[in-house]
Amino acid sequence: MKIMAMCSTGLGSSFMLRLNIADVLKEMGLTDVQVEHSDLSSADPSSADAFFVAKDLEDAARGLGDVTVMDSLIDKDELRAKVEAVAERHHLL
Numbered sequence: 001m002k003i004m005a006m007c008s009t010g011l012g013s014s015f016m017l018r019l020n021i022a023d024v025l026k027e028m029g030l031t032d033v034q035v036e037h038s039d040l041s042s043a044d045p046s047s048a049d050a051f052f053v054a055k056d057l058e059d060a061a062r063g064l065g066d067v068t069v070m071d072s073l074i075d076k077d078e079l080r081a082k083v084e085a086v087a088e089r090h091h092l093l
Contacts, residue, residue, distance in 0.1 A: 001090055002034045004048035008057065010039030013073055017052055020076065024083045030092055050086045066090075 005017035014037035022035045036048070040060055043051065050066040054073055061067045066089065068082050087093045 001032070001050070001092065002036065002048040003050045003052065003086070004043060005035065005037040005052045006040045006043055006057065006061070007037075007054065008040055010037060010042065013054060014038060017054075017070070017073055017079075020073075020079055021052060021083055024076075024080050025087075027080075028084070028087065028093075030087060033087075033092070049090060052082070 003021055005014045005021055007014035018035050018037035025033050025035065038047065040057055043064060045065045050068065051061060051064050052068045052070060053061045054070055058069045066086065068086055070078065070082065072078055084093065
């Protein structure tokens with residue numbers, strides 16, 4: 001499985017989100033999940049199995065498929081809950 005963290009430029013917030021998603025997955029013992037980051041304009045539905053974006057990119061990310069919208073990019077509890085939900089949807093748990 002592949003998760004893509006995205007922001008408008010593919011630099012700052014998507015990189016931070018990618019690192020945090022990887023940390024949560026490691027805590028969950030899910031080591032077979034690949035996590036990358038990108039700018040939103042470079043992504044298409046085949047880029048990943050699941051996408052994480054900030055609230056401000058919710059509308060722009062429609063059509064990518066399994067998109068998870070983060071209300072806060074720094075809230076570890078929210079991230080953990082949303083990563084768990086994605087893992088369950090993709091039958092990893």
